Amino acid sequence: xxxxxxxxxxxxxxxxxxxxxxxxxxxxxxxxxxxxxxxxxxxxxxxxxxxxxxxxxxxxxxxxxxxxxxxxxxxxxxxxxxxxxxxxxxxxxxxxxxxxxxxxxxxxxxxxxxxxxxxxxxxxxxxxxxxxxxxxxxxxxxxxxxxxxxxxxxxxxxxxxx
Amino acid sequence: xxxxxxxxxxxxxxxxxxxxxxxxxxxxxxxxxxxxxxxxxxxxxxxxxxxxxxxxxxxxxxxxxxxxxxxxxxxxxxxxxxxxxxxxxxxxxxxxxxxxxxxxxxxxxxxxxxxxxxxxxxxxxxxxxxxxxxxxxxxxxxxxxxxxxxxxxxxxxxxxxx
Numbered sequence: 001x002x003x004x005x006x007x008x009x010x011x012x013x014x015x016x017x018x019x020x021x022x023x024x025x026x027x028x029x030x031x032x033x034x035x036x037x038x039x040x041x042x043x044x045x046x047x048x049x050x051x052x053x054x055x056x057x058x059x060x061x062x063x064x065x066x067x068x069x070x071x072x073x074x075x076x077x078x079x080x081x082x083x084x085x086x087x088x089x090x091x092x093x094x095x096x097x098x099x100x101x102x103x104x105x106x107x108x109x110x111x112x113x114x115x116x117x118x119x120x121x122x123x124x125x126x127x128x129x130x131x132x133x134x135x136x137x138x139x140x141x142x143x144x145x146x147x148x149x150x151x152x153x154x155x156x157x158x159x160x161x162x
Numbered sequence: 163x164x165x166x167x168x169x170x171x172x173x174x175x176x177x178x179x180x181x182x183x184x185x186x187x188x189x190x191x192x193x194x195x196x197x198x199x200x201x202x203x204x205x206x207x208x209x210x211x212x213x214x215x216x217x218x219x220x221x222x223x224x225x226x227x228x229x230x231x232x233x234x235x236x237x238x239x240x241x242x243x244x245x246x247x248x249x250x251x252x253x254x255x256x257x258x259x260x261x262x263x264x265x266x267x268x269x270x271x272x273x274x275x276x277x278x279x280x281x282x283x284x285x286x287x288x289x290x291x292x293x294x295x296x297x298x299x300x301x302x303x304x305x306x307x308x309x310x311x312x313x314x315x316x317x318x319x320x321x322x323x324x
Contacts, residue, residue: 012257035260089165099198110306144275149263153263
């Protein structure tokens with residue numbers, strides 16, 4: 001079971017957009033540069049985030065994108081599902097209905113117990129990701145970053161916005 | 163993100179082994195027949211379960227395998243990890259260390275906040291799966307199965323053990 005690497009990219013991009021000065025939009029090329037990832041591949045994931053209503057085109061002559069909502073209203077789960085899809089990790093193929101004990105469909109009155117525990121685990125996973133917002137992540141990044149990194153961020157921000 | 167279909171197969175096989183009469187071992191061919199899945203592909207997953215200490219070779223002239231422990235001591239998580247591996251779904255590639263704000267390695271004093279929330283979510287997912295045993299699953303299957311399915315199971319069991 002593996003999440004797409006685009007999940008990491010998408011979350012980092014969401015955090016960066018969250019900490020930009022108000023009304024500052026960033027083009028995909030800047031987001032790719034900041035994270036050291038290939039533009040074309042990142043663009044695919046960012047488009048998925050736009051389709052999911054997480055990111056919108058900014059206004060003004062520079063173009064670029066910004067978060068569609070305040071960061072506190074964008075959950076980690078939304079970004080994960082936008083980039084990686086909403087399908088549960090476990091796909092029940094109902095193999096209990098095969099083989100020598102197979103009975104007619106209407107005799108399977110309840111969800112297979114194996115499916116049920118996997119659905120429960122999927123729900124707690126998503127619930128945990130839904131509880132954290134991009135604003136929470138951004139606060140954490142700002143708190144954890146070294147003074148040197150913050151200084152470099154300031155320099156980059158000036159270059160991008162000037 | 164997708165779990166291998168072998169997870170469903172492995173869990174169903176564990177449940178079937180759990181409800182077999184004491185000292186009854188089942189060969190891979192019987193497990194495949196019961197679940198309507200290809201023997202060779204199932205064998206790969208069952209071997210992973212044997213390596214993980216979930217399943218052991220039975221004794222007696224018929225050969226086959228049985229659970230290595232009482233079903234209450236085998237968790238769903240153990241089967242999932244045996245078949246699908248123990249790697250977390252999210253792989254942090256530390257992209258925060260790239261680009262214009264990169265600083266020296268020792269200045270990253272804490273785990274990336276994005277990584278941390280994914281690690282937390284992974285932990286609650288595994289915790290949920292660890293809380294359910296193969297015995298729990300087996301009880302649920304027995305409770306939910308229709309009388310007709312139980313009757314067919316009885317007939318199959320007689321054929322297998324006679």
